[in-house]
Amino acid sequence: MDESVRQGIVAARYTxxxxxxxxxQLRRQVEERTKATAGVLALFAAFDAMLLMTKTAPFVLAAMLVVEGVALYAAWYLQAGRLKSQYNAALRRGYPRLERMRM
Incomplete structure (x- = not known):
């Protein structure tokens, strides 16, 4: 989130x-970034399909699924989740009475 906007929310400068x-605007950004993670998910699905076609050991497949899950969550958080948490934290500090405006 843009630092000047975040500081403006914390200081309650906006109507x-x-x-x-x-x-x-932030909700649109979060939605766009969440949709972008679908490409990463498709790539992971292709990796998993190749592992299944080569009859890889179940342990390797399970480990790959865990790594993919962690990577997918990290990618989502860094792209979209962080925007939401920054906005909500700034809103809580600057506008505590406007809980309905949270994302």
């Missing part, structure tokens, strides 16, 4: 309408 605009 409720401006804050709604910021929230909608």
């Amino acid at each position: 409720e309408m401006e804050l709604e605009g910021i929230r909608c």
Whole structure:
């Protein structure tokens, strides 16, 4: 999240309408970034299909699934989850009465 916008939210410099605009813009960014992780998921599915076709040991397949799950969560958090947590933390500090505006 842009540092100046985050500081503005913490300092409660925005009107409720401006804050709604910021929230909608961030929600669109989160949705776009979440959709982008679908490409990573497709790549992981292709890896898994190759492992199944080569009749890899079940232990290797299970380990690969765990690694893929951790990588997918990390990618999502760094792309989308962090925006949400930064916005919600700033909103809690600057506008504690506007809990309905959380993402």
